[in-house]
Amino acid sequence: MQKIHILIILAILFVVNRDSYADGLLSVKYIEQKPFSLSAETVSTWKKEGIRVFVAHKEAKVLQAPFQITADTIVCWFHEEEAIQSKEATVEVYCEGNVTILQDENYEKYEQVYLRFETMTGVVVNPYTQPIKTFEEAQKTEVVLRGEEIRSRKEEEYLSHEIPKKVLTSDTPEKQEIVDIIADNIDSWQEEDKRIVVALGNVKINKKDAAIDADNVILWFDQKKSEDSEYSELPLSAIYAEGNVMMRRKDDMLIADKIFENIEEDKGILINSQIKTILQPQKQGAIRDESQKGKSEYLEGLPVYVSGEQIKHVDKGQYEIKNGVITTCGYGHPHYHFKGKKIRLIQRGKHNIISSTNNTFHVGSYPMGYLPYLSLDVRKKEKILRNWEFGSSSRFGSFLSTDWDLFAITGGSQKDWSDLIFSLDYLQERGLGAGINFEYRGQDAYGFLDTYYIKDKGEFDINDIPVEDEDRGSILWRHRQELPYDFRLDMEYSYLSDPRFLREFFRHEFKEEKDRETVLYLRRIHDTTAQTFLINEQLNGFDTTVDSLREKRYAERLPELTYQIIGEPIWDNRLIFTSESSATHFDSSLDRIDEPVQPQSVIRLDNVNRITMPWKPGFFNINPFVEGRVTGYSESIDTSGPNDEPNGPATGRFIGSLGFDWSSTHWRTYSVYNDFLRINRLRHIFVPELRYVYNPVVTEDPNTFYQYDEIDAQDSSQIVVIGVKNMLQTKRGEPGFEKNVDFVYFNLEYYIFPTDAGIFNDGINGIVIREDNFVNLDFRCKLTDIVTFVSERNEFNTEEFRFDVLSSGFEIYNPPKWQYFVGHRFIRDISSTLILAADYQISEKWSVAAREMYDFKSLDTDDTDDDGESDPKNLRTNFILSRYFHDWVASLTLELDPVRNDSSYRFDISPKGLQRTRNRFWF
Secondary structure (H helix, E strand, C coil): CHHHHHHHHHHHHHHHCCCCCCCCCCCCHHHCCCEEEEEEEEEEEEEEEEEEEEEEEEEEEEEECEEEEEEEEEEEEEEHHHHHHHEEEEEEEEEEEEEEEECEEEEEEEEEEEEEEECCCCCCEECCCCEECCCCCCCHHHHHHHHHHHCCCCCCEEEECCCCCCCCCCCCCCCCCCEEEEECEEEEEEEEEEEEEEEEEEEEEEECCCEEEEEEEEEEEEEECCCCHHHHHHCEEEEEEEEEEEEECCCEEEEEEEEEEEECCCEEEEEEEEEEEEECCCCCCCCCHHCCCCCCCCCCEEEEEEEECCCCCEEEEEEEEEEEEEECCCCCCCCEEEEEEEEEEEHHEEEEEEEEEEEEEEEEEEEEEEEEEEEHHHHHHHCEEEEEEEEEECEEEEEEEEEHHHHHHHHHHHHEEEEEEEEEEEECCCEEEEEEEEEECCCCCEEEEEEEEEEEECCHHHHCCECCEEEEEEEEEEEEEEEEEEEEEEEEEECCCCCCHHHHHHHHHHHHHHHEEEEEEEEECCEEEEEEEEEECCCCCCCCCCCCCCCCCEEEEEEEEEEEEEEEEECCEEEEEEEEEEEEEEEECCCCCCCCCCCCCCEEEEEEEEEEEEEEECEEEEEEEEEEEEEEEEEEECCCCCCCCCCCCEEEEEEEEEEEEEECCCCEEEEEEECCCCCCCCEEEEEEEEEEEEEEEEEHHHHHHCCCCCHHHHHCCCEEEEEEEEEEEEECCCCCCCCCEEEEEEEEEEEECCCCCCCCEEEEEEEEEECCCCEEEEEECCCCCCCCEEEEEEEECCCCCEEEEEEECCCCCCCCEEEEEEEEEECCCEEEEEEEEEEEEECCEEEEEEEEECCCCCCCHHHHHHCCEEEEEEEEEEEEEEECCCCCCEEEEEEEEEEHCEEEEEEEEEEECCCCCCCCCCC
């Protein structure tokens, strides 16, 4: 066996080339490779000293993924000459007024922001209502001057919550609004104090807040105070347009046969008209978790149409329609629509509120339902019925599941900071279920409340476990609050009616989300210190993952206090000091199975200190360390007394540790070319590593203590980890636009336990003890732009010289048309599973997806033969056919689930981009 160890060590070290090396390598996707865009209602520009300046007003937005900034006004200084001479150019951005910085699901708010961006793609500018206005001279407005003053400080960034102060501007006379008129024939004359302009044939009119196309247009200008001005510079008082009229305002579009607008009074009338208003993206914020990312991207830009024979413009942003139609279908004859006796459209700031009375819902020309009153804020992508589905299951019988947006019925400002969804379900075999999902977010806080209740008529759960109580349900509340002085508070409350409720009705949450618990967690991180306060109690009285194969016992902490010093330099930065002290009161613990020794209420005091001495001789990085841990317990496990007491006296122990980390980064470039694999030279990056940890001093056996976490399980041990990370990079892409591609990634780590004590980890399945020497292998090869071979998280047991875990598969990825995966995962003595997956976009309207998991060696004891061998078993099969409508997705799903002894079909309809509020039942 020692020969095997030596051979593996030599194989690892053999790949290390000593002739070339580098101190470090930065391998990230730089933000400058992302497109930089600026958009707003109006944009003006000028050029000065090689810098192009853009000023964006009203609903201004800067986007360079993953960052997005919105503000009332944005000024950009684009170094245009720099962009011509090099691939990268600088864009300086100054934002003012209601500034929101978004990154993924997180956001921050300010009043003034100055940032510097780098771009390799230039600047894309998109004004909403009219072309970019170009000036010959710089415009010295207040915003520009404030931005110039901050630029002069030469700072990388400037963030302020203070409202900007007024500044003096040059005495530039205010110009009247310019109205651009283009037509085949234009005539003009004056009547009293009005200048009348008649434009005939292919008329195009652009003004500050609107653009109009029509066959013929008449315009009335007020010439009371401007006798000598051109008519295009006079105040516009009224406009009449006819023939294929199209008026664009911000995100709205008005289409009509005839339009008359009194600009001065903000009134008018539209004949045979239709108003098309665009749904706006919802204000982003971290409202839940990473699984919610991207759920609204498909709805952005979705139109809503309001039409009627006559639409009256009764006031600023207010329209009235009699016997009108509301729909999101853009066809001339919509597939579905609401007919309302009296419809009102009110546009206020960020809201477009439609209210209607005496409504009938039509599919085609057939009435399907009646609604006496309807109110929607269509700018907030609202749907009353968020999704619905029906089908049949061998376990649940026929079923109907629906999610309703309660706020969508009333509209209002609460939609800006919250969502309220009502779930109503019917299961033929189990009964009626209902729940409320309330999500909220603010500047410094966000969270959600989930509730669900079902009066269960069933007699048995999965695996034929009897249902003891028909009243079943759950309550889950999670909240995060950002506090002053770097404090953050996380709170969670969880209630479950019984241990099997989640597995029976919410399998997705049971398998993939964190454990349900009741927690109060307060933390503060400042500089190199951190303080935490934790109260963790299981009010349910049982482990919420009781039906899983988890080995971990649930330990209640009432409470736990910790203080940490993280990487504090000492002795002129020669040493790094790290420390953690904790005081924990373990009230009780909950096990999946009964233990011979029942844990008692225990107080544990723990302190661990580590001193590291970073050392860099030549191109090596060496970090030797010494560590000492002192742990005290108020009680111990001691049954040696005459009275056979279940607990012993107070005790404690000391653990002394030492070790080091060694690594070095090397690289070499090879002139290798291959057309088939698209290899354009190769760069080999390799990082050898060596870690050694030794606990020579352990004053007490861990079996003396109650085992709550990995601190209690530590014992005398030696661990040696020898590894090497290899990466082969090449360039792919069109000439001049090549990008670095990780062609091959290969990571190898060899874990050696000289004293056979193993390694202790507090993992997903509790305290995991690994005693056999093993090699961890990860391999990934991007064969082409669409084909990748993956073999990750493999474990080779060198004691028995065989694989404990082996996985491999091919990813074939060519979005959006198709993607496939074929893979196999082997876990010794447990399973040997074949995994197949495919997604194919048949056309713009149809797609199909299929999944298959088949285990050739199931651990299920019911399938075990008399000779100890397991029979093959199908784990899961499903097939999904989807049809994409204008703003809805309809899916038909067929599924076989032998593990749950269930076969089902279901049909569901959901708005594009909106995931289900809750994953109920078996999906």
